[in-house]
Amino acid sequence: MHKLLAASALSLAAVLPAQANTYTIDPTHTFVTYEISHFGTSTNRGRFDRKEGTVQFDRAARTGKVEISFDLTAINTGVAPLDKHLQSADFFDTAKHPSARFVGDRFVFNGDKVAEVGGTLTMLGKSAPVTLKATQFNCYMNPFFKREVCGGDFETTVKRSQWGMTWGLNMGVQDEVRLLIQVEAIKQ
Amino acid sequence: MKRLGAWAALAFALPCGAVAEPVVYRLDPEHSFVHFEVLHFGTSTLRGRFGVQEGLVELDRAAGRGYALVRIDTARVDTGLPAFDARLRQPDLLASDTHPQATFVASSFSFDGDKVRAVRGEFTLRGVSQGVELRALRFGCHPHPQLQREVCGGDFEGELRRADFGASFGMPFVANRVRLVLQAEGIRQ
Amino acid sequence: MTTKPYPAARYDNVAISFHWLLALMIVGTFGMGLYMTGLPFSMQRVKLFNWHKWAGMTILTLSALRLLWRLRHPPPPEPAGPRWQQLAARTTHRAMYLLFFAIPLVGWAYSSAVGMQVVVFGVLPLPNLLATDKALAESIKPLHGWLAYALGTLVLLHVSAGLKHHFIDRDGLLHRMRPGRS
Numbered sequence: 001m002h003k004l005l006a007a008s009a010l011s012l013a014a015v016l017p018a019q020a021n022t023y024t025i026d027p028t029h030t031f032v033t034y035e036i037s038h039f040g041t042s043t044n045r046g047r048f049d050r051k052e053g054t055v056q057f058d059r060a061a062r063t064g065k066v067e068i069s070f071d072l073t074a075i076n077t078g079v080a081p082l083d084k085h086l087q088s089a090d091f092f093d094t095a096k097h098p099s100a101r102f103v104g105d106r107f108v109f110n111g112d113k114v115a116e117v118g119g120t121l122t123m124l125g126k127s128a129p130v131t132l133k134a135t136q137f138n139c140y141m142n143p144f145f146k147r148e149v150c151g152g153d154f155e156t157t158v159k160r161s162q163w164g165m166t167w168g169l170n171m172g173v174q175d176e177v178r179l180l181i182q183v184e185a186i187k188q
Numbered sequence: 189m190k191r192l193g194a195w196a197a198l199a200f201a202l203p204c205g206a207v208a209e210p211v212v213y214r215l216d217p218e219h220s221f222v223h224f225e226v227l228h229f230g231t232s233t234l235r236g237r238f239g240v241q242e243g244l245v246e247l248d249r250a251a252g253r254g255y256a257l258v259r260i261d262t263a264r265v266d267t268g269l270p271a272f273d274a275r276l277r278q279p280d281l282l283a284s285d286t287h288p289q290a291t292f293v294a295s296s297f298s299f300d301g302d303k304v305r306a307v308r309g310e311f312t313l314r315g316v317s318q319g320v321e322l323r324a325l326r327f328g329c330h331p332h333p334q335l336q337r338e339v340c341g342g343d344f345e346g347e348l349r350r351a352d353f354g355a356s357f358g359m360p361f362v363a364n365r366v367r368l369v370l371q372a373e374g375i376r377q
Numbered sequence: 378m379t380t381k382p383y384p385a386a387r388y389d390n391v392a393i394s395f396h397w398l399l400a401l402m403i404v405g406t407f408g409m410g411l412y413m414t415g416l417p418f419s420m421q422r423v424k425l426f427n428w429h430k431w432a433g434m435t436i437l438t439l440s441a442l443r444l445l446w447r448l449r450h451p452p453p454p455e456p457a458g459p460r461w462q463q464l465a466a467r468t469t470h471r472a473m474y475l476l477f478f479a480i481p482l483v484g485w486a487y488s489s490a491v492g493m494q495v496v497v498f499g500v501l502p503l504p505n506l507l508a509t510d511k512a513l514a515e516s517i518k519p520l521h522g523w524l525a526y527a528l529g530t531l532v533l534l535h536v537s538a539g540l541k542h543h544f545i546d547r548d549g550l551l552h553r554m555r556p557g558r559s
Binding site: 244246259291308310317318319 | 418419420423424426427491492493494496499509511514515
């Protein structure tokens with residue numbers, strides 16, 4: 001009898017919504033910076049200034065899901081003509097595809113901390129897998145809005161040709177792009 | 189008196205100029221930026237960027253010597269958040285109104301053969317000067333695709349403690365230690 | 378001819394060489410300091426600041442050697458004259474010697490406090506006199522200039538006094554420091 005009760009209790013727990021906490025991405029502390037080698041000499045960088053999204057994660061169950069979209073028309077390299085060129089059909093083609101979206105539902109935890117997030121990045125109408133590795137992860141109580149904030153620094157290296165962005169590959173412009181992601185999300 | 193000073197300067201310059209083969213490079217503003225990184229609540233990294241208003245580098249590889257000067261417009265700090273940029277310009281941080289320029293001046297270069305390995309110079313921010321060392325993460329040269337001239341440069345990193353410059357607002361929530369990441373490409377003059 | 382004969386007393390040739398070499402270097406370095414601080418932000422300014430530091434360290438070294446020489450080869454006896462004049466001369470010379478050392482040392486100390494190690498002629502790194510200290514650097518900064526102006530004033534006094542002795546008192550004082558035969 002006890003064994004049956006115990007088993008039912010366990011299965012009920014599995015079915016009931018776990019401690020899946022929802023966090024809203026704080027756009028003032030979330031940025032994606034990309035890095036790409038320039039003729040092997042130095043590194044060109046750009047930043048995506050407009051984004052929004054949510055994160056859900058459950059430390060106990062070691063699961064999570066993040067959905068974040070970026071406004072590609074808000075790309076910012078510090079060089080205005082380059083911003084324009086990047087938005088053209090040669091690169092992001094923002095007239096047809098104004099945003100990029102990352103959905104990550106494969107969360108890997110290291111104890112309490114998120115160590116890795118695997119998911120899919122959709123851009124230029126194509127989707128490809130991307131795995132973000134955390135170089136830093138932490139949760140803290142924000143003294144200003146008195147809510148828990150979780151976040152960290154993530155990075156990955158992708159090949160832009162996977163999304164069909166091939167301009168310049170034959171001219172020495174690199175395929176590999178490193179992405180540096182700062183993210184902070186506020187508990188709801 | 190200033191003329192005499194100029195002559196005296198020349199007198200000292202002559203022995204120093206004896207074995208020199210200096211090459212001057214002017215930093216290309218499209219490929220020269222000073223990025224800064226600072227830790228926020230021990231959790232994630234805040235980044236911001238400054239363009240290079242003026243940059244000159246003189247390299248004398250044969251003599252193993254170099255000079256550099258870089259000028260930054262502090263009012264044009266760019267973090268991607270206009271409100272944050274405005275906050276940074278305040279007197280207790282960048283103090284852009286009273287100190288519209290930050291400068292880096294260096295005369296201590298170390299080389300690894302033909303490549304610059306490190307540069308040690310004086311960084312001046314808010315009128316305060318402190319020594320900063322920049323280490324090359326990579327250094328190289330390539331021909332400029334349009335100008336048909338040599339371009340040399342690289343990526344450099346260094347760090348400073350902002351409290352040393354009197355810009356300590358926000359500590360300890362926002363770290364004292366600031367990492368500098370410089371992209372620098374100079375076009376041969 | 379009514380000019381007085383050469384005084385028997387004269388500085389030795391080494392002392393005379395030190396005097397004129399350092400006089401030239403000190404005036405030159407002072408001029409360099411004035412000129413370079415007036416320059417706009419430029420490569421020329423960067424280089425001059427460097428050369429100014431190297432010149433300062435050279436002056437410091439030569440002054441030390443000069444002082445050593447002077448201690449082992451005492452200068453000729455003071456010329457006859459009123460007591461106030463002898464006191465003034467002695468005080469001025471001592472103050473000048475003090476500044477020959479103080480000025481480059483303060484400059485070196487400021488460079489150290491700012492965290493900019495002085496590397497003489499780009500090859501010889503000098504130890505930092507002080508640990509990097511922003512507050513200390515700020516307080517030392519104006520001192521180098523003030524002391525240099527003080528030395529400048531003493532030099533003008535020194536030169537005027539020498540000319541007064543030689544052309545007004547007509548006591549042949551400048552011959553004591555005249556390069557040439559002993």
